[in-house]
Amino acid sequence: xxxxxxxxxxxxxxxxxxxxxxxxxxxxxxxxxxxxxxxxxxxxxxxxxxxxxxxxxxxxxxxxxxxxxxxxxxxxxxxxxxxxxxxxxxxxxxxxxxxxxxxxxxxxxxxxxxxxxxxxxxxxxxxxxxxxxxxxxxxxxxxxxxxxxxxxxxxxxxxxxxxxxxxxxxxxxxxxxxxxxxxxxxxxxxxxxxxxxxxxxxxxxxxxxxxxxxxxxxxxxxxxxxxxxxxxxxxxxxxxxxxxxxxxxxxxxxxxxxxxxxxxxxxxxxxxxxxxxxxxxxxxxxxxxxxxxxxxxxxxxxxxxx
Amino acid sequence: xxxxxxxxxxxxxxxxxxxxxxxxxxxxxxxxxxxxxxxxxxxxxxxxxxxxxxxxxxxxxxxxxxxxxxxxxxxxxxxxxxxxxxxxxxxxxxxxxxxxxxxxxxxxxxxxxxxxxxxxxxxxxxxxxxxxxxxxxxxxxxxxxxxxxxxxxxxxxxxxxxxxxxxxxxxxxxxxxxxxxxxxxxxxxxxxxxxxxxxxxxxxxxxxxxxxxxxxxxxxxxxxxxxxxxxxxxxxxxxxxxxxxxxxxxxxxxxxxxxxxxxxxxxxxxxxxxxxxxxxxxxxxxxxxxxxxxxxxxxxxxxxxxxxxxxxxxxxxxxxxxxxxxxxxxxxxxxxxxxxxxxxxxxxxxxxxxxxxxxxxxxxxxxxxxx
Numbered sequence: 270x271x272x273x274x275x276x277x278x279x280x281x282x283x284x285x286x287x288x289x290x291x292x293x294x295x296x297x298x299x300x301x302x303x304x305x306x307x308x309x310x311x312x313x314x315x316x317x318x319x320x321x322x323x324x325x326x327x328x329x330x331x332x333x334x335x336x337x338x339x340x341x342x343x344x345x346x347x348x349x350x351x352x353x354x355x356x357x358x359x360x361x362x363x364x365x366x367x368x369x370x371x372x373x374x375x376x377x378x379x380x381x382x383x384x385x386x387x388x389x390x391x392x393x394x395x396x397x398x399x400x401x402x403x404x405x406x407x408x409x410x411x412x413x414x415x416x417x418x419x420x421x422x423x424x425x426x427x428x429x430x431x432x433x434x435x436x437x438x439x440x441x442x443x444x445x446x447x448x449x450x451x452x453x454x455x456x457x458x459x460x461x462x463x464x465x466x467x468x469x470x471x472x473x474x475x476x477x478x479x480x481x482x483x484x485x486x487x488x489x490x491x492x493x494x495x496x497x498x499x500x501x502x503x504x505x506x507x508x509x510x511x512x513x514x515x516x517x518x519x520x521x522x523x524x525x526x527x528x529x530x531x532x533x534x535x536x537x538x539x540x541x542x543x544x545x546x547x548x549x550x551x552x553x554x555x556x557x558x559x560x561x562x563x564x565x566x567x568x569x570x571x572x573x574x575x
Numbered sequence: 576x577x578x579x580x581x582x583x584x585x586x587x588x589x590x591x592x593x594x595x596x597x598x599x600x601x602x603x604x605x606x607x608x609x610x611x612x613x614x615x616x617x618x619x620x621x622x623x624x625x626x627x628x629x630x631x632x633x634x635x636x637x638x639x640x641x642x643x644x645x646x647x648x649x650x651x652x653x654x655x656x657x658x659x660x661x662x663x664x665x666x667x668x669x670x671x672x673x674x675x676x677x678x679x680x681x682x683x684x685x686x687x688x689x690x691x692x693x694x695x696x697x698x699x700x701x702x703x704x705x706x707x708x709x710x711x712x713x714x715x716x717x718x719x720x721x722x723x724x725x726x727x728x729x730x731x732x733x734x735x736x737x738x739x740x741x742x743x744x745x746x747x748x749x750x751x752x753x754x755x756x757x758x759x760x761x762x763x764x765x766x767x768x769x770x771x772x773x774x775x776x777x778x779x780x781x782x783x784x785x786x787x788x789x790x791x792x793x794x795x796x797x798x799x800x801x802x803x804x805x806x807x808x809x810x811x812x813x814x815x816x817x818x819x820x821x822x823x824x825x826x827x828x829x830x831x832x833x834x835x836x837x838x839x840x841x842x843x844x845x846x847x848x849x850x851x852x853x854x855x856x857x858x859x860x861x862x863x864x865x866x867x868x869x870x871x872x873x874x875x876x877x878x879x880x881x882x883x884x885x886x887x888x889x890x891x892x893x894x895x896x897x898x899x900x901x902x903x904x905x906x907x908x909x910x911x912x913x914x915x916x917x918x919x920x921x922x923x924x925x926x927x928x929x930x931x932x933x934x935x936x937x938x939x940x941x942x943x944x945x946x
Contacts, residue, residue, distance in 0.1 A: 281791055288790070289783060379651075386623045389812075389831065406794055409817065484786035484809045485816075489621050489651070491782050525787050531774040532791035536944035543777045543784065 274533040281532070284410040285525020286518040287417065288483050292317065292492075293517035294420040295475030296499035298427060299468035301510055303349075304503060305431065306464035307444035307457075307570030308356055311367030313472040314496025315374020316348045320476025322378035322385065325487035329390035338393070338416070338477040345473020346466045348374055353465035357458045363572055371496070385487050393482045414482045416474065420514070423471075427510035440464060444568030472496065498550050505553040507566035523549050611643025612672060612855055614848075615665035617658060618650040619678035620780065624806040626825040631677045631701070633826065634844035644852050647671060654680030662689045666696050673855055675848070677701045686713055697861055699851065701844075702750075703932060705864050714863040716847045720750075720825075721757035722868035722926060723840030724801075725904045726876055727822040728761020728771075730837050730883060730891040731799045734820050738769040741792030743802035743810050745779045747945040751803045753934040754824075754840070757904055758801065759941045765890055772797060773943030779805040789813040799837070811836070820882040827877045836880025838891060846872045868926060869899040898926065905931070910939040 296313050303310045320341035328337035352370055356363045396418070399411030431437040443450045443460040450457050479495070480487045502520060506512030527543035530536070541548075622632035628650065639646045647669050652658050658681050665671040666689075674696060676686050682704045690698045690710035698713045705715035731740055740762055744751050759771040772795060774788040781804075789800060789810045801822035802810040808831060814821045815832040823829065823839020847865065854861055867873040876895060879888050898904065903926055907918035917938060918924055924931060937943060 277794070281794060284790070284794075285787060289787070383621070383623075386621055387625075479783075484782045484813065486782070486808050486812060488624065488780070488782055488806055488808065490780035490806070493778075493781055493783060495783075524783065525791070528774050528776075528784065528788040528791040531788075531943060532772065532795040534942060536773075536775075537946055539775055539944070540777050 274535070277533050278526075278529045280406070280410075281529030282522040282525050284406075285529070286521040287410060287413060288521065289524050290517040290521030291414060291417045291420055291478045291482075292475040292495045293499050293502060293520050294424065294514060295416070295478070296472045296496050297502045297506070297513040297517055298420065298423055298510055299345075299349075299471030299475070300500055300503045301468075301506075301508055301513055302427065302440070302471070303461075303465045303468035304571060305444045305508060305568055306440050306461045307447065307568055308353075308363045308461050308465055309367060309500070309571060310349065310352050310370075310465055310468060311364055311497070311500060312348060312352055312370030312374060313367075313468070313499065314492065314494065315371035315378075316345045316469050316472040317374075317476040317479070317496040318492050319348065319374040319378040320345045320473030321480035321491050322382040322476075322487055323473075324477030325390050325480040326382070326385045328392075328481055329385060329388050332391055334391050334393045334481050337390070337481055338474055341473040341477035342470045343473070345469040345471070345476070347469070348473075349466040349469020350462065352469070353462035356465070357462065379489050382487055382489065386489070389486070390481070392485050393478075395482070414478065416478050416482070420517075424510045424514040431510070441568070444570050447570055472499075475499075494547075498546060501550045501553055504557055504567075508568065509566065520546050520549065611645065612852060613645045613647065613670050614638065614673045614675065614852065615662065615669065615671035616646060616648045616675045617652045617661055617665075617677060617681065618648065619654060619681075620651060620805060622648065622650045624780075625808040625811075625828055625831070626804070626806040628677070628805070629826040630842040631675070631844050634842075634848045637845040638848045638852060641849060641852050643856065652678075654678055654685075656685075659685045659689055662686075662698075663692075666693055672696050673851065674698045675701070679704075682715075697855070699861070703864065703866055709863075711863070714861060715866075716851075716864070717866040718842045718844065718847075718873035719866060719868040719926065720840050720842060720874050721753045721931075722898050722904065723874045723876055724754040724824075725757040725761040725898065726891050726895045727801060727838060727840050728758040728763075729765055729894045730761075730879075730887040731758070731801065731820075731822050732762035732764070732766035732769055733887040733890055734837055734882065734884060735766065735769055735799050737796045737798045738766065739795065739797045740769060740771045741789070741795075741797030741800040742771055742773045742941075742943075743785055743788045743792065743800065743804060744773055744775050745804045746777065747775055749932060749934045752937060752945070753931055754803050755941060756934065756936075756938045758822075759938055760904055760909065761894065763940050764894075769940075771941045773937070773941055775943070775945075776804065782806075782809045785809045786813045790817070793817050793819050801839075823877050829877055829880050833881060835882040836877075837882040837887065838879050839877035841875050841877050843873055843875045866927065869895060870901065901926070911936045912939055912941065912944075914939070 323344045324337035324341035327340040328334040395412040399408035447457045502516045506516045523545040526545045618628040620628045679702045682700045686698050690713035700715050703717045776784045799820045800814040807824045811821045811828045811831045820835040829836050903923040905924035907922045908920040909918040911917050
């Protein structure tokens with residue numbers, strides 16, 4: 270690989286990170302919040318797909334993509350609330366409910382989404398942050414979606430809030446030790462219910478990015494497991510919202526690797542490069558397990574760590 | 576305590592059964608048996624994917640207009656045992672006597688098994704897979720879309736200014752490679768300096784990666800894009816968004832790219848389906864294999880969009896007439912990527928030469944690798 274090729278690939282990976290990372294970011298922030306409260310919601314893949322469908326449908330019907338984003342968020346919140354409510358019941362396994370909701374969300378989205386595959390809905394606008402450059406490619410890459418910026422700010426805000434606010438402390442306590450939270454007079458179930466609902470909201474918004482910005486249309490194969498990968502990403506980032514942001518960028522860049530290498534003529538073994546995000550998920554899982562200790566930074570109440 | 580638990584379980588159970596009923600019940604509301612010919616069509620994906628399945632669904636809609644023909648459709652049927660179950664229910668419950676199985680992986684073993692089980696029902700499969708020795712009531716039909724991709728290539732070669740054209744391809748199988756090669760031959764015929772750059776996504780449908788591939792090709796300097804993936808919507812829309820011209824694939828994508836659409840390679844299954852229906856109605860035997868291109872009206876070009884220059888339109892129209900008249904596309908010298916001769920100088924390959932069905936190479940002038 271010569272220098273020009275290398276810089277093309279690096280450029281494409283940075284561009285890919287900015288373009289592709291937003292759904293990862295929102296889903297992983299949502300999952301981070303839910304897991305911090307002591308529950309795992311594996312259903313976010315379904316929430317993501319349903320969010321994508323509902324955002325596209327609302328944008329098409331009303332002409333307002335932002336309304337679509339909002340509706341996707343609320344639809345996601347409903348799924349989160351459902352998960353939160355069912356898991357409150359005794360002897361219910363949150364992982365099993367998550368998988369059920371994942372299938373339910375995707376199925377429901379396909380069912381209602383039939384009518385919206387054909388029409389073209391108004392898409393979200395982008396903010397041209399590339400005004401400083403004369404290079405059209407850079408300008409193209411820097412046409413950033415506002416949701417990406419919102420996600421970045423949200424990551425910092427959540428990181429700060431977990432550390433410094435009473436609310437953050439309540440969520441963390443609930444996630445680390447339910448008895449301690451009870452002793453403090455915290456309603457554990459309510460906190461988890463709200464955290465899961467809020468997490469669903471974020472995942473729904475992440476889905477709206479897929480259908481309304483990039484790749485920017487609703488089809489049934491829209492999500493290729495982003496919602497599930499985001500769950501792995503939370504573990505990778507050790508339940509730290511700031512690290513979630515970094516990990517989302519990294520996953521976005523990994524997804525751009527395959528096409529970018531082929532575009533500069535390195536096309537042998539493209540199957541391997543195309544699989545980069547999934548290989549990375551697998552590698553992360555392998556690297557982060559140990560039979561001797563629970564994961565560093567893991568909330569103590571999580572059913573996988575208990 | 577006991578009653579409360581019991582109630583909740585009953586409610587959950589009821590909700591579960593209700594949801595199950597909702598999902599299966601709604602999709603299989605049974606139509607009454609019709610007096611005439613009932614045809615069952617199975618799709619692997621959604622009928623309105625702007626691609627492969629839509630091309631079949633458009634033909635199915637045309638078939639519904641034929642008197643005494645009832646068409647029953649089922650979409651999103653995976654290439655598993657469920658396709659056998661779907662075919663069986665179409666035959667037993669709806670009285671279908673002709674089945675169109677439209678996805679590659681339906682044939683073996685599902686169509687073959689069902690054909691053996693129901694000797695009175697006719698099965699036709701949309702890929703050139705039927706061979707001598709397979710059940711006589713089974714068969715294949717196929718449109719040679721590479722002819723239309725060749726015409727696309729002619730128009731695209733005259734539309735590029737950077738002399739780089741991009742092709743987003745799903746998997747390196749024979750039909751895909753053949754389309755790429757024919758497209759490249761069209762391009763090189765009118766613009767010998769141009770190259771066609773291929774990116775394989777590895778999946779029939781993978782929207783995010785298709786968008787990434789389209790962006791990567793545009794970043795590499797390509798100013799005309801085409802594709803062979805199940806649903807070309809994402810590639811065409813991404814290219815349009817970046818001000819790059821496009822050629823379509825499978826079905827009409829013209830509405831997706833009002834500024835940059837040139838033309839596209841489309842199937843016209845309608846010709847085949849109507850022909851089958853007419854033959855069955857007349858009591859004639861169906862051929863076990865039919866295939867064709869422009870000459871038999873099995874493929875067509877999408878009407879030109881705003882991206883087509885008058886020059887490109889004239890050249891593409893001329894090329895289409897030539898192919899329709901039987902003029903070969905693969906006219907030597909054509910070399911494979913490794914430099915060996917595919918067609919020697921002075922020789923040519925017929926458009927239906929069986930050797931082309933076995934395409935496992937890319938030709939010179941195509942940038943990209945199969946493995």
